[in-house]
Amino acid sequence: MGWLWIIVTIGPMAFQPITEWLPELETSEKDVFYLKFERKQGNEYVGGHWHPSVKMNKAMAVVLAARIKTITGWK
Numbered sequence: 001m002g003w004l005w006i007i008v009t010i011g012p013m014a015f016q017p018i019t020e021w022l023p024e025l026e027t028s029e030k031d032v033f034y035l036k037f038e039r040k041q042g043n044e045y046v047g048g049h050w051h052p053s054v055k056m057n058k059a060m061a062v063v064l065a066a067r068i069k070t071i072t073g074w075k
Contacts, residue, residue: 005071006032009064012039012052035067 008025010018019036026034037060039045047053052060068074 004031007035007064007067007071008032009035009037011060012037012045012056013050033067033071035064037063 006029008022010022014036022036023034025032040056040059045053045056045059047056
């Protein structure tokens with residue numbers, strides 16, 4: 001791994017077909033990683049117009065931080 005990483009993310013609102021081909025980037029490109037944020041059940045995770053709420057954004061931040069640590073080896 002180099003010093004530059006690209007993390008391609010897709011939010012919990014995504015549907016096919018984008019979720020079908022995005023994971024291929026991780027296997028076909030060097031230093032490109034894929035992360036799909038899973039939906040969470042409950043009204044507290046849904047904001048205006050069905051977008052993620054603040055609580056959902058915080059939950060996604062925790063997942064993203066963990067993924068960055070895994071990819072980079074950072075502590």
